[in-house]
Amino acid sequence: MEAKDKAGSSGNRAKARTKTAKPAKAARASRAKTSKTTKTTKTTKRQRRASVVTPSTPEPTASPPPLIAAIDVGSRALRMSVGEVLADGTTRRLETLQAPVAIGYDTFVRGRIRALTTEAVVRTLSDFVNVVGAYGIKPPEIWTVATTAVRDARNREVFLERVEQQTGLEVHVLDAIEETRLAYQLVRHLLGERFGSGTNMLLALGAGGTQIVVQTDGEIELAETRKLGLMRLIQTHGLPEHDVSDSVRAFLRKAIGSIGRVHDLSRVGEVIVINNDVYRVVAEVGKPTPIDGGLELTSGAVDKVVALVDASSNDELVDRYNVDHATVESARMALAELDVFRELAHNAKKVVLPASSMLDSLLLDRRNALEGGADAPVASRQSEAAAWAVGRRYRIDIDHAAKVRELALQLFDGIRTHSTLADRSRTLLAVAAILHDIGIFVSTTNHEVHGGYLIRNSQIMGLSRSEVERVALLVRFHRRAMPSMGHPELRNLRSAQRVEVLKLTSLLRVADSLDADDRQLIESVTVEMTPEAMHFRAQTRVGDREGFAAIRRSFKEKADLCEELFGVKARLTEVLAT
Amino acid sequence: MTEPYPRPSGADALAAPLSQITADIASLGFERKLTVPKPGVKFFNREWSWLHFNERVLEEAELEDNPLLERLKFLAIFASNLDEFFMIRVAGLYRQIEAGIERSGSDRAPPAAQAAGVAEIVHGLMPRVERATTQIVDALREKGVRLLGVEELDSRAKTYVERYYDEVIYPVLTPTIVGPTHPFPHLASCTLYLVLRLHDQRPGRNKKSDKKLNRERLGFIALPRVLPRFIEVAREGEGHADFVPIESVISTRAEQLFNGYEIKSMSAVRVTRDADIALDEAAAEDLREALARKLLGRRHGAAVRLEHGGRIASDVLEQIQTELQSDPQQHYALDGLMQRTDLMQIYSAIKRADLKDPPFEPLLPERARGTSSFAWLRQGPQLLYHPYHAFDPVADLVLEAADDPKVLAIKQTLYRTSGNSPVIRGLTRAAENGKQVTVVVELRARFDEARNIEWAERLEQAGAHVVYGLVGLKTHCKALLIVRREAEGIRRYVHFGTGNYNDATARIYTDFGLMAADELLGEDASALFNVITGATQPPPFNKIEIAPTGLRRRTLHLIAREIDKSARRSRGRIIAKMNSLVDREVIKQLYKASQAGVSIDLIVRGICCLRPGVKGLSENIRVRSIVGRYLEHARIFYFKNGGQEELYLASADWMPRNLDHRIELMFPVEDERHRKFIKNVMELQLKDNVRARELSADGVYAHVSAKRRKLDSQMAIHEMTRELVQSKQRQSAPSARFVPIGRGGNHAG
Known part of the structure; x- marks a missing residue:
């Protein structure tokens, strides 16, 4: 990812110096949209006029735009960008730094990062920290990411530890x-x-x-x-x-x-x-x-x-x-x-x-974080789209998957008030619902096990490595044996994540049972929590007794986790659509 | 007529008739033939060219139109320039000779030939120096400023001087005697010594052996550097004073210092030594020179010049020469006052309007009362032309930034500056106020190291981040960046200059400074500082160009573009002003441009290795040099570019050391008013027929024939800037205005 990085900082600023002035200028103009650079001429003019009229007017005291910084620990170089988020949401780049430290050379040739290289990284990052220090930005506030050169290094933990100790920067190693x-x-x-x-x-x-x-x-x-x-x-x-x-x-x-x-x-x-x-x-x-x-x-x-x-x-x-x-x-x-x-x-x-460039995307990411995840719905759609792409590759039953996803999300929204689940969990549930039967591609027998590893080894864009892991667990436990601490994957999770996985699994199991015959008999479902029981009301189009009986059997079997988790009986009622 | 300077009895030599000196010089066989360029030569020798520059400084001392004390000052400058030249450049030549380097410099000449040429030119100049000194000293005497020997003083003054000797001078004198048991003393560089031939009259212990003993001795007395060279004796009359050279007093009391010895003769000597500038110092202008320095790194402080009284006893001279292993061609016999650099003392001591240049009033930009520097710069960029414009706006910017709560950071390069300058005060205060202050200090500014280290430490104590630049690259660019967090966002204020952040020299050096709140320049300035502090690789800049990465290429490209755009109807045009033009590659490109019909005017104050006006090579190139009241220091580069004119200012000369071994900065001037102003300045300089000399194809600088009205560009620029102010005041334009402030004179420096 690192070769593309300078694009924003330099390529588009390529000077209109030679005969090829035109594209360079065009490039600069094109940058206006992203970074606001060219807007300044206008601003200056406006200000000039204003200050001529009232030269001694004190400057407005509104709070200035927030400042953000990001560092890309790439294979060929370390790069940093400092920017500010303007009122219209655009990001204006203030400074871009680049130092040629080729971590990739070590990782790709030797498999590990040499101490010498680590020291060069630490030195350069300290310089970077010093530069952003001028803007009052502290190391923990700098969004620092590393890519393949660090990801693939055998001694990456040592490297990361050393960097954090020396510079205060917490480096996030990005998944591919x-x-x-x-x-x-x-x-x-x-x-x-x-x-x-x-x-x-x-x-x-x-x-x-x-x-x-x-x-x-x-x-x-x-x-x-x-x-x-x-x-x-x-x-x-x-x-x-x-x-x-x-x-x-x-x-x-x-x-x-x-x-x-x-x-x-x-x-x-x-x-x-x-x-x-x-x-x-x-x-x-x-x-x-x-x-x-x-x-x-x-x-x-x-x-x-x-x-x-x-x-x-x-x-x-x-x-x-x-x-x-x-x-x-x-x-x-x-x-x-x-x-x-x-x-x-x-x-x-x-x-x-x-x-x-990469730096621009990091700044964009930072900006989104700053604005409380303005892009969250988009990110969720993205992840789901990626899940469908994976699902299609393994020839899933699209209608069944879509129905289970729909029902699972209805359940999620229904119990939300009684639970502490985040927006992000909703996305994980949706992705798991889409992919829950993916293992059938390998074999119907134990397909939940096959599904687990297929997902674990798939690239689902928009999900981090640990999120993919959790989705894999949801799929792994969507049927048959209830999850228990005997499963090492589950045991390795932090407790908050374990609870999340269990709750989501319980919903996925119920949702799957509600389309047990793969015929999309149930239109929608609601859930109501009372002190005595969880009432699931499933709306059906036509009274298909036999069909619903099968669903009820399946429900009885798969609502087990729900009952255990929420401590009450689970009851299913059929509601006929009017 | 009385003798112009003291001639102590018994000493041979602090003065001699002029005719005799010229005869002496002629007898040495130095005629100016070595340094006259032969046909076919494409590059002038840089050392010789530099000496011609110093000759122009001497001309200012010779020029009777100049006020007397100013002439005296030019004498001092000439001498101090020459000292430095010997310590660095000539020393370099000798190192090259010893290292066996065959050819060096822009003209690829053998170092030995270069050194011989240096001797030829300097020997030719010295009689003129002596003549000018006599003239000036005589004329000053008539104005009541007298340079006298002790014996010329009246009894009251004599008593004063004698007491001064006893109480002040005597305690710091260290006479040394060279004898069988006493080794030859180390003669310090650029220090004046009295050397005495002594005869030991003390009775020996054994009378028999005593007869065989050699009783001849050499005695040395170093003039104490801690004391002023001239003892000032006040006289009646406003601004009248007598000055007695310290050696005059010492020589009359020498017998006392060498008790028991008979003084046979007395003379003055002065040695100039290799200044041992480090390998990476820019004096090493190409690899070969650098190599020479490395090879000879062990030989410290070799003597490169010996100045001595004209009638020094030949055996004394021989003894000194043997000791120093000096080259006889670098021996200079002088009969007048030696170490003329000290004349600056008299210039500074006498405050008389009738003997100095009229004081001038630097103009100060007018801006609405209460407007901060920041608000002012947001109205548009400002161009300052020192010393016509005051340096205050730059200092004010730093001082205001120091106390402004919105300012986050100040970054600045400092090359040569005075420790108590307002800029340093501002930076210190800013650091104390918790702002991030980054100061890039260049400690290798020649001969200023000690002074630089002192205030650098002070800044560091205040909490500033003091950076000493990149290894091996001198930081020569002049840049100031202020990062301010305003309501609309971060705004950067920059100042780029052609001269140092030194309020004192800003009154003597002509330099441009551009101040702006321009976004792209601000981004460039940030990047520039990140480059200097080693935090980033040089990025492609928006508007500026820096050395050593892109400036050479850019310069060559700009000249090439002029060739491309030159047509018969509309010839290309380049006007470049700088201090020195040495770089072979750039010169060759200029030759190419000349051959393509590009019309080129070069205003080069100092060294110029380009040979102008040679048919088929450079007939479209004209070179002129302006040496005047102010030291021409601004670097301006103008390119017609087919009508889309481009104008740049820079910290760099077209020299290899600037383009390859330093961090330098070139920045464009984009505001139409500023461009017009700078073009007017260059136009006046090209019309100058008072201060300007034109360089001919045979390497001679000659005054321009003044058929038209006399035009002194420096004075004309004074007028132009003043008029601009007045016309602007009439129009009451809201943009930059300059008003005179009642402060005067370049005397500060």
């Missing part, structure tokens, strides 16, 4: 799929409506990994991370000087081709690429059209850029364009990777380069 979510969230934020229509493919070409999201009309069909990464490629194939060798392309085809075999990428109409170095090279070399939030090129124009870069040496490019060696080298690899993806998505007419 969390990285994908961040990229997706950012692109959605940047491109808005435009991103939601048609079939498109989002590629975040990072140093340590590549994130891929395919969606059609806002529905996610594929979301996953591949351990490709420019840095890994450079490590295995050497620094690209000229045309990226055939062996690199062949390697990429092999690595990426499998995606094409599982998913039909020929419907992709637009490829969205997040990578700062590609952005800068394209802005300098190609003739992109500026759009809101980035640049756009036709497929033909991308081919031209690739041809030109392939035909020129690094020195030639550096001399002729306003790019440096590191940018050119990294862009070569990224363009080769992009090329291979475009071979799969051969009907794509356009390539879009958002003017943004």
Whole structure:
């Protein structure tokens, strides 16, 4: 994820210095939407007028916009951004720092981060902390995340401990799929409506990994991370000087081709690429059209850029364009990777380069957190969409899954007042309901066990690793034996999470029983808690006695956990729809 | 006519007739031929070019139009410049010679030839220095400011001086004798010594052996550096005074110091030594020089110049030379006053309007009463041109920021500054007030190390974060950043300058400063400080460019663009003003531009290695140098860019040390009024026919023929800035206005 990072900080600010002034300017203009930078000219003018009239008026004393900071501990470099959230909700970047500390080199080659590198990280992060200190921001308030280079290091715990001790920074190690979510969230934020229509493919070409999201009309069909990464490629194939060798392309085809075999990428109409170095090279070399939030090129124009870069040496490019060696080298690899993806998505007419970066998405995340999760409903929809994508891959019964999800959520909302469950739990329940029968793909026997591990090994965008774990437990216990402390996975949870899992499992079991015959006999359900009992009232369309009897049998069996947890009898009543 | 300076009896040499000196010089065989450029030479030698600059400083001392004390000051500056030149540049040449380096410098000349050329030029200049000194001292005497020997004093003054000797001078004198048991003393660099040939008259213990003993001795007396060089004797009359050189008094009392010895002869000597500037110091301008320094790192303080009285006994000179292992071509015989740097003392002591430049009034920007610097800058950027404009707005900005509750942080680079400057006071107070203060201090500012360390420590004690820049790179850019949290959000106020944050030199150096609340410049300033403190890699900047990463490339690119945009109908145009032009790559690019028809005017005060006006090479390039009352210091770069004019200010010269070995800053001037002002300034400088000299293809700087009305650009700029103020006051424009404040003179420095 790290190669795309500078995009916001630099690529779009690429100076209008040379003959290629146009795209650079366009890039700057396009940034206005995200970061408000260009708005200042207006502001200044307004202020100038105002202060001419009343030069000695005291400044308004409203509280200033909140300040936020984020650090990306990437594979090739450490980066930090400081910004403020303006009144209109946009984030304005104040400072962006980047220091080349290649943790990825250690992790990808040696499997662990060397002490020397750790010290360099600590030193740089201390500098960063000092810079944000000027804004009164303390280390715990800095949203610090690490990606694959730290995630895959065998000694990551030692590393994290040392960093926290020395700098006060608590580093959150992102899951691969969390990285994908961040990229997706950012692109959605940047491109808005435009991103939601048609079939498109989002590629975040990072140093340590590549994130891929395919969606059609806002529905996610594929979301996953591949351990490709420019840095890994450079490590295995050497620094690209000229045309990226055939062996690199062949390697990429092999690595990426499998995606094409599982998913039909020929419907992709637009490829969205997040990578700062590609952005800068394209802005300098190609003739992109500026759009809101980035640049756009036709497929033909991308081919031209690739041809030109392939035909020129690094020195030639550096001399002729306003790019440096590191940018050119990294862009070569990224363009080769992009090329291979475009071979799969051969009907794509356009390539879009958002003017943004990992840091922007972190700031966006921070801003959302600040505003009390303004994007929560969206995030929930995203996770559910991702769950459906996984479900489809394992050929679940869509109607049954949808019904169980619906009923489970009705139950959740019904008992909410009697319980301390959070919004986030609702999402987990929905995802678990969608995926509860996924294990049937392997075998009907013990399918709850198969479901558990399938989920544990799936990438569900929008869910953290621990959330995926909890969903897996919900599925694991949605039928048959009641969960007990004998199960190590359950025992390992913190108690609050264990309670959450039990409560959600109890609801999922009931909801599943209410569609026991897979015929969606029950329209909806309500639940009422009295001191004596929990009253479940199921509304049915037609009086199907036999059908309902089967449901009742199943209910009796599966309401057990509910009764145990809430300490009262569970009663089911049929209510005929009028 | 009485002798201009004291001639102590028995001493040979503190004065001699001028004719004799010139004859002496001629007899040494130095004619100016080595340093005359041959045809085909594309680059002038930088050392020689620098000496020509110092020659222009000397011309200011020679110029009878200048007030007498100002001429005296120029003499002192000339001398102090030359001292530094020998300590660093000439020392560098000798190191290169010893390291066996074959060629160095922009012209790729053998170091030995360069050193010989230096000797040729300096030997040629010294008679002029002596002549000018005599002239000035004589003229000052008529105005009541006299430089006298002890014997010329009346009895009352004599008594005073004798008492002064007994009570003040005598206790700090340390006479040394060189003899069989006493080694030759270390002669300190840039210190004046009296050297005496002595005869030991004390009876020996054994009369027989006594006859065989060599009784000749050498005696040395160092002039105490802790005392003023001249003893000031007050006289009746406003601003009248007598000055007695300290050596004059000491020489009359020498017998007392060497009791038992007969003084056979007495003379003055002064050694200049290699200043041992560290390897990474920018004097090492290319790798070869750096290498030379490294190779010879062990040889400290080698003598690079020996100045001595013209009639020093030859055996005494020989003895000293043997001891110092000095190169005879760097021996300078002088008959007048030595160590003229000390003349600054007289300049500072005498406060007489009739002998100095008329005081000037620096202009202060007018702004509504009660308006803070911040509100003022939010109205638009402000351009300051020192010393025509006062330095106060910059100091005020720092001082206001120190106490402003909304200010979060102040970051500033400090290169050479005075410890009690308002800027340092402001920074200290800000740190005490709990603001994050980051100060990037450059300790390697030549010869100012001790002074810098002192206030740096004070700042640190106050809680400021003091950073000493990046290893191996001198921080030469001048930037100030104030981060303020306002109701609408963070706003950054910046000041970028071409000169140091030094309120004292801001009255003598011409420098531009740009103050703004511009968002993109603010972002650049933040990034710049993050780069300097090592927290980030240099990002692509919005508007500025910095060395050593992008400035060279950008400069070459800007010149190349001018070539691209030059057409027959509309030729490209470059006007560049700087202190020194040395860089080969940039010069070659300028030659290319000249050959492509780009019209180029260069205003280069000091060294210029570019050879202008050579057909087929540089016929479209004109070079001029302005040396005047104020030290020209601003770096301005103008490019026509096919009509889309671009104008930059910078802290950097076009020298390898600036472009490759320092952190330097170039920033654009975007406000139309400011650009117009700067263009007017350059236009006046290009029309100057009083202070300006034009450089010819043969390396000679000559005054411009004054067919038109005489125009002294510095004075004309004074007028222009004043008029601008008056016209603005009439219009009562709301933007920047400058009003004269009643403060005067450049005498502070």
